[in-house]
Amino acid sequence: MAPVPDAEATVAAANAAYYAAFESRDLDAMAEVWERSDRVAVTHPGWPTLHGWPRVAGSWDAIFANTAFIQFVLTDETVRVSGDTAWVTCDENILQAGGSREAGEDLAELQGGLVDATNEFVLDGGRWRMVLHHGSPVATGDAEED
Amino acid sequence: MAPVPDAEATVAAANAAYYAAFESRDLDAMAEVWERSDRVAVTHPGWPTLHGWPRVAGSWDAIFANTAFIQFVLTDETVRVSGDTAWVTCDENILQAGGSREAGEDLAELQGGLVDATNEFVLDGGRWRMVLHHGSPVATGDAEED
Numbered sequence: 350m351a352p353v354p355d356a357e358a359t360v361a362a363a364n365a366a367y368y369a370a371f372e373s374r375d376l377d378a379m380a381e382v383w384e385r386s387d388r389v390a391v392t393h394p395g396w397p398t399l400h401g402w403p404r405v406a407g408s409w410d411a412i413f414a415n416t417a418f419i420q421f422v423l424t425d426e427t428v429r430v431s432g433d434t435a436w437v438t439c440d441e442n443i444l445q446a447g448g449s450r451e452a453g454e455d456l457a458e459l460q461g462g463l464v465d466a467t468n469e470f471v472l473d474g475g476r477w478r479m480v481l482h483h484g485s486p487v488a489t490g491d492a493e494e495d
Numbered sequence: 496m497a498p499v500p501d502a503e504a505t506v507a508a509a510n511a512a513y514y515a516a517f518e519s520r521d522l523d524a525m526a527e528v529w530e531r532s533d534r535v536a537v538t539h540p541g542w543p544t545l546h547g548w549p550r551v552a553g554s555w556d557a558i559f560a561n562t563a564f565i566q567f568v569l570t571d572e573t574v575r576v577s578g579d580t581a582w583v584t585c586d587e588n589i590l591q592a593g594g595s596r597e598a599g600e601d602l603a604e605l606q607g608g609l610v611d612a613t614n615e616f617v618l619d620g621g622r623w624r625m626v627l628h629h630g631s632p633v634a635t636g637d638a639e640e641d
Contacts, residue, residue: 388575390584395634398584398611400573427546429534429626431617434580436627438536438544465544467613467629471577480575481582483613485631488541 357428360435363470363477364428368421368441374413380406384471384478392483394464418459419445433472441466441484463487503574506581509616509623510574514567514587520559526552530617530624538629540610564605565591579618587612587630609633 363382370378383389385402392398399408426439441464469481509528516524529535531548538544545554572585587610615627 388573390573392584392611392613392631394631396611397586397609397633398571400584425544427534427536431580431626432578434577436615438538438546438627440543463543465538465542465629467538467615467627469582469613469615480577481584481613483611483629483631485538485540485629487543 437468583614
């Protein structure tokens, strides 16, 4: 028999699926990651908190339309499971370019950034579904020079 | 018999205790709010995430020492309970002054700000204890003018 994966591992896989959906800018894949309910919430860096799946989905649609390229390298990832709820904290080391890929815009202006994230999941029928994402920019030496 | 308070109400009370401890800059009261364990984490606005109660407590000590006055008005507070875990999202409308009260510094330079927060609690022996706080600045029109 194959070993049963522990809860931390399945939560980590759900967290990885979130970043894979973001990198591929795939709204269908992102919808699979989330619990599509009224209680979900997202706080994108610098944005006010948006509540409910329709608004959360709308934010992904807008972000994907204005992101030609994005890549995440996660560091300092921690997974905490408490019953049927879990939260992940991680540092998102981001390389990205704005604009639309379809528009054939120049990807030369790649920008780096560091965002610290909290991702919350709830177990639902054997699947961990995201109910909350909160990302916030980490101030760097560069920012202080501005 | 007095009615048993529902879970949402007791979580909201724990959330209020957190802001009361912050406003009074009382480290003992803040320690009562938190689960003093290795799994707790805090992400202050612009800061990297700090893990474990010793580092979390150290951050409160530093913040309290450098805050002469702080007042929170919470808006758009939502409480979600899932078993023995709960998370709160709220907008922190902040009025604050830096410096140390003990130093008798001028409080004339009050500054306003908006931080969106995620606060996570776990039920432990009948008490909801904070295990995570994540606050991030919301960009405003003023900021865009800079």
